[in-house]
Amino acid sequence: MIRLRLALIASLLAFFVLAVVPVASVAQRPASRTAQAGAIPSPSAVLGFTPGDDKTIADWGQINNYFTRLDQASDRVSVETIGQSTLKRPLIVAFISARENILALQKYKDIQRQLADPRTVTSDLQKNRLLAAGKGVVAISCSIHSTEIVASQMSMQLAYNLATAQDAGTREILQNTILLLIPSPNPDGVDIVANWYRKTLGTPYEGREPPELYHHYAGHDDNRDWFMLNLKETQAITRLFWHEWFPEIVYDVHQQGATGSRLFIPPFFDPPNPNIDPLLLREVGLIGHKVAADLQAAGFKGVLTNALYDTWWHGGFRTAPYFHNSIGILSEAASARLMSPTTVTSDQLARSSTRGMRSAMETTTNFPDPWPGGVWRPRNIMDMELLAARSILSLAAKYREEYLQDFFELGRKAIDEPVPPDMPIAYLVPAGQARDEAVAKLISSLIDQGLEVYRLDSELHVTYGPQLLQRTNSASERLGSYRTIIAKTSAMQEVPSSSYIIFLAQPQRQNVLALFEPQIYPNRLTAQGEAERPYDVAGWTLPLQLGVDAPAVTAIRESQSERKLTLVKDAKEVRNDLALPLSKAGESPIKNPVSKPIRVGIYKGAIGNMDEGWTRYVFDTFNVPYTSVKDTDFRQDGLSSKYEVIILPSQRARDIIEGNPPTAVPAEYAGGVTAKGVSNLKDFISAGGTLICFDASCELPVKQFNLPLRNVLEGLKTSDFYCPGSIVSLDVDNSQPLAHGLPKATNAYFINSSAFEATDSSVRVIARYDKENLLKSGWLLGEDKLRNQIALAEVSVGKGRVVLFAFRPQHRGQTWATLPFIWNAISTSAK
Numbered sequence: 085m086i087r088l089r090l091a092l093i094a095s096l097l098a099f100f101v102l103a104v105v106p107v108a109s110v111a112q113r114p115a116s117r118t119a120q121a122g123a124i125p126s127p128s129a130v131l132g133f134t135p136g137d138d139k140t141i142a143d144w145g146q147i148n149n150y151f152t153r154l155d156q157a158s159d160r161v162s163v164e165t166i167g168q169s170t171l172k173r174p175l176i177v178a179f180i181s182a183r184e185n186i187l188a189l190q191k192y193k194d195i196q197r198q199l200a201d202p203r204t205v206t207s208d209l210q211k212n213r214l215l216a217a218g219k220g221v222v223a224i225s226c227s228i229h230s231t232e233i234v235a236s237q238m239s240m241q242l243a244y245n246l247a248t249a250q251d252a253g254t255r256e257i258l259q260n261t262i263l264l265l266i267p268s269p270n271p272d273g274v275d276i277v278a279n280w281y282r283k284t285l286g287t288p289y290e291g292r293e294p295p296e297l298y299h300h301y302a303g304h305d306d307n308r309d310w311f312m313l314n315l316k317e318t319q320a321i322t323r324l325f326w327h328e329w330f331p332e333i334v335y336d337v338h339q340q341g342a343t344g345s346r347l348f349i350p351p352f353f354d355p356p357n358p359n360i361d362p363l364l365l366r367e368v369g370l371i372g373h374k375v376a377a378d379l380q381a382a383g384f385k386g387v388l389t390n391a392l393y394d395t396w397w398h399g400g401f402r403t404a405p406y407f408h409n410s411i412g413i414l415s416e417a418a419s420a421r422l423m424s425p426t427t428v429t430s431d432q433l434a435r436s437s438t439r440g441m442r443s444a445m446e447t448t449t450n451f452p453d454p455w456p457g458g459v460w461r462p463r464n465i466m467d468m469e470l471l472a473a474r475s476i477l478s479l480a481a482k483y484r485e486e487y488l489q490d491f492f493e494l495g496r497k498a499i500d501e502p503v504p505p506d507m508p509i510a511y512l513v514p515a516g517q518a519r520d521e522a523v524a525k526l527i528s529s530l531i532d533q534g535l536e537v538y539r540l541d542s543e544l545h546v547t548y549g550p551q552l553l554q555r556t557n558s559a560s561e562r563l564g565s566y567r568t569i570i571a572k573t574s575a576m577q578e579v580p581s582s583s584y585i586i587f588l589a590q591p592q593r594q595n596v597l598a599l600f601e602p603q604i605y606p607n608r609l610t611a612q613g614e615a616e617r618p619y620d621v622a623g624w625t626l627p628l629q630l631g632v633d634a635p636a637v638t639a640i641r642e643s644q645s646e647r648k649l650t651l652v653k654d655a656k657e658v659r660n661d662l663a664l665p666l667s668k669a670g671e672s673p674i675k676n677p678v679s680k681p682i683r684v685g686i687y688k689g690a691i692g693n694m695d696e697g698w699t700r701y702v703f704d705t706f707n708v709p710y711t712s713v714k715d716t717d718f719r720q721d722g723l724s725s726k727y728e729v730i731i732l733p734s735q736r737a738r739d740i741i742e743g744n745p746p747t748a749v750p751a752e753y754a755g756g757v758t759a760k761g762v763s764n765l766k767d768f769i770s771a772g773g774t775l776i777c778f779d780a781s782c783e784l785p786v787k788q789f790n791l792p793l794r795n796v797l798e799g800l801k802t803s804d805f806y807c808p809g810s811i812v813s814l815d816v817d818n819s820q821p822l823a824h825g826l827p828k829a830t831n832a833y834f835i836n837s838s839a840f841e842a843t844d845s846s847v848r849v850i851a852r853y854d855k856e857n858l859l860k861s862g863w864l865l866g867e868d869k870l871r872n873q874i875a876l877a878e879v880s881v882g883k884g885r886v887v888l889f890a891f892r893p894q895h896r897g898q899t900w901a902t903l904p905f906i907w908n909a910i911s912t913s914a915k
């Protein structure tokens with residue numbers, strides 16, 4: 085606390101002193117004092133082991149403590165707490181730079197803020213001064229995926245090296261850049277992995293992954309949240325990055341499987357997201373090749389570029405920067421077994437293949453020096469990551485001004501770029517949609533990621549562009565560029581006061597497009613005619629997922645001076661504006677007409693399941709009470725005396741029934757619900773209970789209880805049908821209680837999901853996939869297989885019933901459009 089205050093006073097003083105000095109001379113000031121290496125504790129002096137050594141692991145308490153010690157001992161390091169994790173651990177960032185820069189952080193933050201918004205820069209003279217005075221801001225983040233643990237350990241070594249080294253290269257880095265080092269954006273997961281690793285060290289399970297999600301709600305999906313901002317961690321770091329520091333380069337350090345390349349580094353594979361400026365793709369490629377060349381020069385083998393990972397998908401730590409005019413770099417080192425070494429054979433390498441790499445033993449231009457196999461240690465991973473970080477920082481230091489200039493010019497282009505006639509100039513979120521909470525969620529996500537949103541203080545008259553549907557409704561258009569599709573405009577229409585408007589002419593223009601436009605994934609097939617799998621999802625259009633109407637606007641009648649608009653400064657305003665039920669603790673969307681509570685159990689098996697985590701997330705967010713039901717609970721009688729509703733989140737029936745094999749985990753984590761649990765579940769339903777199944781888990785009741793339904797997509801080849809993470813339209817029978825309050829046309833999330841046909845007339849169909857044009861955003865091959873099939877159904881079993889969602893109604897906490905189906909399914913279980 086004292087330290088923080090001193091640092092603040094020091095930086096204010098420095099700002100005052102520097103502010104009166106002409107900026108040009110500031111950049112030329114020599115480093116005034118060098119750090120005293122002797123006084124600075126090394127990681128091994130604090131931890132008692134050297135990070136990266138076999139079978140050692142530092143937990144979050146130790147990492148946090150090391151950074152606190154470094155902050156106290158080094159004038160090149162300043163550590164700040166930027167928030168709390170989901171399970172209330174401190175989230176920290178270490179600012180690392182030359183002493184005089186650390187003393188003037190506020191000044192450099194101000195420069196970044198001006199460069200991030202070129203409208204604040206009124207002359208070339210001012211711009212040139214900012215470019216001359218500014219520092220290259222680089223962010224490095226470690227182990228967002230907690231089993232990819234080495235980078236979190238590496239962060240201490242990297243910080244120590246930068247705090248103590250005296251060589252010319254380090255001095256150049258310190259003088260010209262400010263590093264924002266995030267030892268981990270998921271501290272809860274670091275502890276989950278550290279505790280598990282220590283517990284299993286020396287047992288047959290040493291080095292295996294823990295049998296639980298390493299983020300309380302999201303598990304691996306903690307890196308799928310960077311535009312939705314559901315999680316505390318993404319919220320805190322997004323604030324740090326896109327409201328305060330605007331890093332020109334963001335490097336996200338990951339690990340991949342053990343048997344492929346030793347390290348992947350960009351350039352990325354195809355397809356690129358069409359909303360990423362080509363200049364950024366080139367800069368990403370340049371940095372990646374520099375890292376690869378430096379690793380090669382240092383004798384590392386097995387570095388792969390141009391493979392597997394693409395830039396299509398929006399929502400990752402390294403993809404969010406592209407939509408803020410910054411460079412995002414990913415590295416993926418081959419994993420060991422957590423912090424234990426592993427052995428990889430040449431046979432395993434020869435069999436390892438992916439997009440862009442036929443075999444990890446084959447020499448190609450993008451993989452010129454395969455690694456021959458052998459023992460692979462955490463130390464090997466750490467050495468590559470340390471060198472990659474060094475390489476990126478060196479480039480940022482050497483080309484400091486160019487990186488600042490490109491960042492600034494991309495922002496200027498976003499604001500000034502002329503819009504062709506009949507193309508969108510803004511998106512509107514009209515007032516009065518009767519979905520206040522979804523509108524508030526949309527608007528607050530936008531504001532939280534630094535987008536400008538205005539509220540209308542009086543009505544406007546606008547020309548709407550074509551509906552998203554019209555712009556994407558033919559196969560030929562989907563294969564081409566939707567930007568060339570000519571808009572079919574209609575007459576001016578009045579938009580009511582209190583609506584929201586998001587203009588494209590703002591620094592984050594590309595982010596607006598990427599979030600509001602439908603994604604049209606190019607049809608990419610292998611030589612065998614199978615679908616070539618994208619790295620992650622193909623479509624995510626935010627208003628469509630949320631069920632919010634957000635039409636494009638191509639013209640506004642009122643001139644700039646006639647418009648009455650208020651910039652919404654804080655997302656909290658929106659949440660208060662709309663008087664959300666969510667903001668009032670204790671209120672829930674469940675309508676229960678009887679006084680007896682509806683007790684909901686959510687299945688939580690020993691196999692960590694992200695869909696289960698996200699289910700808990702939406703229930704917690706909407707204040708809907710539930711109990712997690714374990715495998716062992718299912719094996720005991722009496723489910724019906726404990727619950728009225730049981731939910732099976734999306735998971736294969738086999739994984740639910742069999743769970744973890746006993747050879748893979750200690751006995752307490754082995755086995756699923758077992759045949760006994762399946763039989764207990766049937767008794768629960770027969771006695772009057774409601775079973776709700778999401779997507780893959782439908783297979784369990786359909787097959788085990790012989791329900792009169794068949795999944796028509798089961799066993800199809802991807803040449804016949806493929807739909808990876810896309811938004812499709814449903815035709816909803818909203819006369820039924822399960823669909824109460826939902827529009828007849830509702831969008832749903834389909835991610836290699838299911839589609840049913842009824843084999844007798846007892847099935848109550850609530851929603852079908854649309855009869856035609858059912859793709860709204862993403863990629864759908866073989867639309868005919870999906871047309872008019874059952875998407876949501878209800879089947880009676882004894883006195884109870886099974887509700888079957890063929891799609892994902894709560895995917896990643898993003899699909900608010902379909903959450904009401906879940907609440908209705910629970911509400912209609914009241915007895």
Ligand SMILES: [Zn+2]
Nearest residue numbers: 229232338339
């Ligand atoms: Zn990862």
